[in-house]
Amino acid sequence: MSAPVKRTQWDEDLTQFRKDYSLSKKVLLNCCLVRRIISWASPNKKDSVEDELELSAVRHRPEALEQLEAQTRFSRKELQILYRGFKNECPSGVVNEDTFKEIYAQFFPQGDASTYAHFLFNAFDTDHNDSVSFEDFVMGLSILLRGTVQEKLNWAFNLYDINKDGYITKEEMFDIIKSIYDMMGKCTYPMLKEETPRQHVEIFFQKMDKNRDGVVTIDEFIDCCQNDENIMRSMQLFENVI
Amino acid sequence: MAAGVAAWLPFARAAAIGWMPVANLPMPIAPTNKNKHQDELIILNVSGRRFQTWRNTLDRYPDTLLGSSEKEFFFNEETREYFFDRDPDVFRSILNFYRTGKLHYPRYECISAYDEELAFFGIIPEIISDCCYEEYKDRKRENAERLMDDLEDNKDSKLPNMTFRETMWRAFENPHTSTMALVFYYVTGFFIAISVITNVVETVPCGYMPNQRDIPCGERYTEAFFCMDTACVMIFTVEYLMRLFAAPSRYRFMRSVMSIIDVVAILPYYIGLVMTNNEDVSGAFVTLRVFRVFRIFKFSRHSQGLRILGYTLKSCASELGFLLFSLTMAIIIFATVMFYAEKGSSSSKFTSIPASFWYTIVTMTTLGYGDMVPKTIAGKIFGSICSLSGVLVIALPVPVIVSNFSRIYHQNQRADKRRAQKVQKARLSRMRISKSGSSSAFLHSKRNGLNQSLELTGSLEEDQQLKKTTSLLESQHHHLLHCLEKTTNHEFVDERLYEQGYMQTALQNFPSQSPSLSSEEGITGTCCSRRTKKSMQPLSATHTHSHTHNLQELSALHIQCGERQALNTSRSSLNLMSDESGSLNCKSSGLVTTAIITIPTPPSNNSRASPDAPPPPNPDAPPLPNPGNDVVKISAL
Numbered sequence: 055m056s057a058p059v060k061r062t063q064w065d066e067d068l069t070q071f072r073k074d075y076s077l078s079k080k081v082l083l084n085c086c087l088v089r090r091i092i093s094w095a096s097p098n099k100k101d102s103v104e105d106e107l108e109l110s111a112v113r114h115r116p117e118a119l120e121q122l123e124a125q126t127r128f129s130r131k132e133l134q135i136l137y138r139g140f141k142n143e144c145p146s147g148v149v150n151e152d153t154f155k156e157i158y159a160q161f162f163p164q165g166d167a168s169t170y171a172h173f174l175f176n177a178f179d180t181d182h183n184d185s186v187s188f189e190d191f192v193m194g195l196s197i198l199l200r201g202t203v204q205e206k207l208n209w210a211f212n213l214y215d216i217n218k219d220g221y222i223t224k225e226e227m228f229d230i231i232k233s234i235y236d237m238m239g240k241c242t243y244p245m246l247k248e249e250t251p252r253q254h255v256e257i258f259f260q261k262m263d264k265n266r267d268g269v270v271t272i273d274e275f276i277d278c279c280q281n282d283e284n285i286m287r288s289m290q291l292f293e294n295v296i
Numbered sequence: 297m298a299a300g301v302a303a304w305l306p307f308a309r310a311a312a313i314g315w316m317p318v319a320n321l322p323m324p325i326a327p328t329n330k331n332k333h334q335d336e337l338i339i340l341n342v343s344g345r346r347f348q349t350w351r352n353t354l355d356r357y358p359d360t361l362l363g364s365s366e367k368e369f370f371f372n373e374e375t376r377e378y379f380f381d382r383d384p385d386v387f388r389s390i391l392n393f394y395r396t397g398k399l400h401y402p403r404y405e406c407i408s409a410y411d412e413e414l415a416f417f418g419i420i421p422e423i424i425s426d427c428c429y430e431e432y433k434d435r436k437r438e439n440a441e442r443l444m445d446d447l448e449d450n451k452d453s454k455l456p457n458m459t460f461r462e463t464m465w466r467a468f469e470n471p472h473t474s475t476m477a478l479v480f481y482y483v484t485g486f487f488i489a490i491s492v493i494t495n496v497v498e499t500v501p502c503g504y505m506p507n508q509r510d511i512p513c514g515e516r517y518t519e520a521f522f523c524m525d526t527a528c529v530m531i532f533t534v535e536y537l538m539r540l541f542a543a544p545s546r547y548r549f550m551r552s553v554m555s556i557i558d559v560v561a562i563l564p565y566y567i568g569l570v571m572t573n574n575e576d577v578s579g580a581f582v583t584l585r586v587f588r589v590f591r592i593f594k595f596s597r598h599s600q601g602l603r604i605l606g607y608t609l610k611s612c613a614s615e616l617g618f619l620l621f622s623l624t625m626a627i628i629i630f631a632t633v634m635f636y637a638e639k640g641s642s643s644s645k646f647t648s649i650p651a652s653f654w655y656t657i658v659t660m661t662t663l664g665y666g667d668m669v670p671k672t673i674a675g676k677i678f679g680s681i682c683s684l685s686g687v688l689v690i691a692l693p694v695p696v697i698v699s700n701f702s703r704i705y706h707q708n709q710r711a712d713k714r715r716a717q718k719v720q721k722a723r724l725s726r727m728r729i730s731k732s733g734s735s736s737a738f739l740h741s742k743r744n745g746l747n748q749s750l751e752l753t754g755s756l757e758e759d760q761q762l763k764k765t766t767s768l769l770e771s772q773h774h775h776l777l778h779c780l781e782k783t784t785n786h787e788f789v790d791e792r793l794y795e796q797g798y799m800q801t802a803l804q805n806f807p808s809q810s811p812s813l814s815s816e817e818g819i820t821g822t823c824c825s826r827r828t829k830k831s832m833q834p835l836s837a838t839h840t841h842s843h844t845h846n847l848q849e850l851s852a853l854h855i856q857c858g859e860r861q862a863l864n865t866s867r868s869s870l871n872l873m874s875d876e877s878g879s880l881n882c883k884s885s886g887l888v889t890t891a892i893i894t895i896p897t898p899p900s901n902n903s904r905a906s907p908d909a910p911p912p913p914n915p916d917a918p919p920l921p922n923p924g925n926d927v928v929k930i931s932a933l
Binding site for chain 2: 135136138139140142143157158161162164173174177191194195198199206207209210213214230231234235237238239240241242243244245246250254257258275279284285287288289291292294
């Protein structure tokens with residue numbers, strides 16, 4: 055009589071064991087599945103390398119040659135030469151600020167050109183999207199090389215006016231002039247002293263600020279420059295650059 | 297200035313308009329592009345394969361063959377192309393260097409063929425970019441080693457006029473150079489073997505004496521063994537004395553390991569000769585005989601493998617030390633544990649912790665002699681843990697030693713890495729010199745008076761001559777830097793002169809001392825004495841025209857004396873050692889022409905060519921009228 059009891063007991067144990075075993079297996083599988091789902095669902099864990107690859111895959115194609123020809127004062131051939139040089143250094147089609155600083159620093163090996171390059175970048179980046187595309191580049195160059203004196207002076211004023219509020223204050227001018235002196239570097243003759251940029255700013259404001267209100271407006275600036283022979287002559291200096 | 301950004305020079309110049317309203321001085325006139333031809337394609341025919349590129353691309357590196365006028369020699373008039381009878385496959389990477397600014401070394405190329413092509417086209421190999429540079433250096437080193445081996449094999453042939461002493465030394469070091477040396481080599485090897493076997497056999501019991509006691513052969517055949525020993529020691533002594541005589545540096549020879557082994561091997565015999573029949577020291581004498589076994593180390597002269605083994609053990613000292621240290625730690629720990637575990641049991645062999653050391657060592661190295669065995673349960677447990685961990689501790693450092701041995705056997709990498717690091721430093725410094733060529737090139741061109749377009753004096757041919765010496769790119773870049781100088785009203789100077797100026801401005805407060813100051817300066821002193829004199833003059837705020845001339849001329853002069861490394865951009869001087877070019881004497885050199893032209897003549901030639909240049913230590917003030925001509929005179933060839 056005991057044998058069937060034992061058997062059922064054993065069967066019960068067996069099924070119980072199987073249940074336990076399968077339960078644990080199920081739990082394990084669930085855990086793995088859950089983990090996989092979580093990792094698939096959360097996209098933030100992507101590799102930073104892949105992120106960088108994605109960024110560099112951003113490409114910008116400029117407008118057609120004819121359009122650029124119409125918008126700027128460069129001839130077709132000149133635009134071709136400019137674009138080839140631009141694309142050689144920036145294959146993705148846009149320059150970001152770091153590349154811009156690097157390129158500009160190569161021309162001034164003795165000093166630190168990064169601050170002035172920063173101001174230049176802001177002056178070229180007219181749509182303020184933190185990148186200079188070929189159109190921005192060529193528009194800026196068109197003003198600088200082929201524009202009228204008025205346009206050039208406008209551009210220069212825009213460069214000096216760091217916060218673009220229409221007034222050049224002494225602090226802004228000091229920043230600009232300091233960055234220009236930074237490009238000279240340390241080894242200069244005569245030696246650069248601390249107060250040289252300040253003095254330079256004073257001279258500038260004495261010349262430009264007619265009504266002595268501490269800021270230079272665009273009209274004061276243009277007026278004064280047009281009356282200064284040196285500045286007028288030097289504006290014509292780079293006509294034949296391209 | 298890197299090649300790629302040459303295309304951005306127009307942009308940099310245009311951006312210079314931003315400085316104009318700020319500047320107080322008039323700007324220099326820009327260099328004009330006289331031959332303003334449109335950018336044209338240029339065809340390079342290299343052994344039949346035609347490469348085409350823009351002319352401007354090649355102009356980026358004016359101190360190479362393709363970038364300079366040297367390529368005109370290869371111009372073919374009928375086909376209007378440049379023909380080079382060279383390898384077109386290697387030319388591909390050379391042309392890519394112009395296009396991208398990076399020189400790559402293709403792995404399938406033979407290193408010497410590649411070097412030849414680079415030398416032909418005037419490109420220094422240090423420019424090879426980092427991705428390919430290690431491969432290039434490795435291949436070059438292998439090639440050099442192969443050449444060295446070939447050279448050594450050739451060197452082994454008899455050199456004429458070697459003294460007897462030198463021949464003997466070479467015979468000792470390289471036995472295969474002559475038959476006598478070979479004979480000597482084998483004879484000494486034979487006698488070393490004989491000596492070792494004799495020492496061994498001496499202790500073997502052979503034969504019985506009537507009093508039923510085994511005696512070793514050494515005591516039975518005393519005379520025979522003594523004769524053998526004497527013969528061997530005589531041979532070894534003669535050999536040692538001959539080596540001592542032939543050694544180029546006797547002191548160093550006596551300090552070397554092999555000679556110490558020699559001495560230790562033969563010394564016991566002589567000591568034994570001296571102190572026979574002395575009962576007190578015979579015990580010590582017996583001990584000395586042990587040292588006779590060192591004769592076996594003399595075999596290491598005969599076996600390369602033995603030497604490498606010794607060298608390996610020497611170089612694996614750190615790993616061996618680690619092995620020893622970890623073993624010691626484990627031994628002490630387990631010995632302590634076993635001692636306290638077995639303390640309770642009676643008749644325990646673990647009488648003290650040092651006594652347990654023996655058990656631990658035997659167990660950890662899995663020897664298991666069985667002379668000491670734990671009896672308590674705790675002892676047995678810890679004993680088994682001890683043997684298991686012993687396997688681990690010993691197994692860990694041993695593969696390191698083994699791999700060291702194999703590594704050293706094939707190639708001595710550590711010495712090569714050190715050599716490569718030295719080369720890396722030299723390479724970096726050469727690249728730095730060539731890269732700083734741009735800044736020094738500007739100062740250099742200032743010295744040449746190329747920026748004298750401020751005044752339009754100067755005859756036409758001087759203009760042409762000066763214009764020819766720089767490429768348009770360079771002159772535009774220099775004009776840009778000159779504009780910056782004018783904007784800030786400060787000038788670029790050489791770093792050395794800046795430091796001197798720094799010292800002198802401190803001393804400027806004592807105006808009476810200026811002439812004597814300069815005499816202490818050395819070579820550049822005479823030039824800089826003018827500067828101290830000039831700086832005495834009050835600097836007017838208006839900066840008159842003439843004063844700027846003084847400054848400019850001054851800068852031209854003192855840069856002339858200070859500028860020694862301006863030659864580095866020329867191809868020939870890049871291949872010079874930097875100390876050669878630095879040996880220019882300030883007083884003797886008039887002016888060296890611009891570094892842009894490839895001048896194969898050494899720089900000292902030019903000093904002869906400037907007889908009419910006023911000597912730099914001219915204490916008189918320079919004549920002010922026509923200062924432009926003065927500058928030209930100094931800079932004329």
